[in-house]
Amino acid sequence: MRIHPPSQKSPLELALEQARASYGTKNPNSFKAFKDAATSLPGGGTRSSIFIHPFPLFIARGEGVEIEDLDGHVYKDFVSDFTSGIYGKTDPVLKKAIVDALDNGLQLGAHTTAESRLASQLCARFPSIELVRFANSGTEANILAISAALHYTRRKKVVVFTGGYHGSVLSHFGEHEGGDLKVPYDFLVCPYNDISATEDRIERHKAEIGCIIVEPMIGAGGCIPGDPEFLRGLRRISTEIGAVLVFDEVQTARLGTGGRQKILNILPDMTTLGKFFGGGFAFGAFGGKKEIMSMFDARSPCAISHGGTFNNSPLTMIAGCTAIEHLLTEEKLGALNKLGDEMRDRLNEVFEKEDLPLRITGLGSINQFHAHASLNDAKPTSKPTSNSSPSPDLMRSILDLLFFSLLDRGYWIAQRGLISLNFAMLENDVRGFEEAVLNSAREIKRAL
Known part of the structure; x- marks a missing residue:
């Protein structure tokens, strides 16, 4: 990479400035919508993950694999609403089930047979789930699972991992300007994919640890797959110290009909789910061993109270059942994840061959681009971070330029x-x- 005097902008900086200026010129309607939204919403929105610098696009509609913004630009959607939009924009099977369900009423405020139907389907898919409760998001499911684990063990500490994300108030990306809001659990943060260092830290607090929660693949922290032996090690440690092991499969449940735990044959004590199991509606679920989940049995005088107006929303229950029965099949998930694995392998092969400033990590249909300045830098590994990675500013600039370049190409x-x-x-x-992607990466390389 060329070094430029502090007073002189690099070709990368100039290319990024030009890309942002072009983006602003092409999207006047989105910019107007953003300014209007910012009068009542901080930053013009209510979801940090979809904000775009310098301003976000506003989407008018979607169909199939495509979305269209307010300025009439059409893009093939390779975000899929951050893994939740696995069905595309207009699946006819889901649409019919939802429209039919509307005839029975919006909110019934009582039990329905669809509620138990969806629960039995999830229990059948995940051997770790003997009983299950519903919530309204993956965040909510993880809060409830952690709280249940601590209540069950009568302990206070929660083991989490650097780079982990268990929802909007349960992220562990390290220190950064502004920081994150966190539920005030007593966290013990351990290094992901390092079982030796994790075991050392846990040993010093083992009598206090009631819950170990882990993503089988780090998701928002960079799509870093968990090493099988690391995950098996957590299962062993949890058993030895009497802690509840929770697998957060909110994202990785799409890797197969029983999530990554089934693929690796690891049985956690509890599992959390969300996103696509609601068939396009807000959804969360937490479940596990009977002796843990029975604490929520309302027939018991000592039952834990767990409310939630929309926990069993009829439309969500019907959409979820329909999705599991007709769409989230082993065959369809297998084909989708094969597409992702082959795409990742082909891209990485060319990235390395041409010494392009990108690599891609992930599993199946969930993947993440990583920036680096040269093939001499360390490739993305099973660790969330690497001392040989480019500076954060350089990484951010490369990914920003990739984003704008792909928008120009319709992705x-x-x-x-x-x-x-x-x-x-x-x-x-x-x-x-x-x-x-490859044409964009070649342009970026020329600017480095």
């Missing part, structure tokens, strides 16, 4: 580099995306 990804495939995609869609 929508997350600005931070996340991509997630969906059922509406065909092989040609993925191949076209690969070509756009």
Whole structure:
């Protein structure tokens, strides 16, 4: 990479300035909508993960694999709503089930048979789930699971991992300007994929630890797959110290009909789910061993109270049942994850061959671009961070330029580099995306 005097802008900085200026010129309607929204919403929105610098696009509609913004630009959607939009934008099976369900009423405020139907389907898919409760998001499910684990063990400490994300108030990305809001649990933060260091830290507090919660693949922290032996080690440690092991499969449940725990044959004590199991509606679920989940049995005089007006929303229950029965099949999930694995392998092969400033990590249909300045830098590994990675500013600039370059080519990804495939995609869609990524990466390399 060329070094430029502090007073002189690098080609990368100039290219990024030009890309942002072009973005602003092409999207006047989105900019106007953003300014209007900012009068009542901080930053013009209510979801930090979808904000785009310098201002976000406002989407008017979606169909199949495509979305259209307020300025009439059409993009192939490779974000898929951060893994939740696995069905594409207009799945006809889901749409019919939802429209039919509307005839029975919006909110019934009571039990329905769809509630127990969805619960039995989830219990059948996940051997770790003997009983399950519903919530309204993955965040809520994880808060409830952690709280239940601490109540069950009568302990206070919660083991989490650097780079982990268990919801909007349960992130562990390290210190950064502004910081994150966190539920005030007594956290013990350990290094992901380092079982030796994790065991050393746990040993000093083992009598206080009531819960160990882990993503089988770090999601928002960079799509870093958990080493199987690391995850098995957590299962062993949890058993030895009497803690509840929680697998957060909110994202990784799409890797197979029983999530990554089934793929690796590891049985946690509890599992949390969310996103796509609501069939397009807000959804969360937490479940596990009978002796833990029975604490919520309202027939007991000592039952834990757990309310939530929309926990069993009829539309969500019907949509979730329909999705599991007709769409989230082993065959369809297998084909989708094969598309993602092959895409990742092909891109990394060219990235390395041409010494391009990108690598991609992930599993199946969930992947993340990572920036680096040269092939001599360390490739993304099973650790969330690398001492040989480019500076944060350089990484951010490379990913920003990739984002704007792909927009110009008609592809929508997350600005931070996340991509997630969906059922509406065909092989040609993925191949076209690969070509756009490689051409964008070559442009970025010329600017370094």
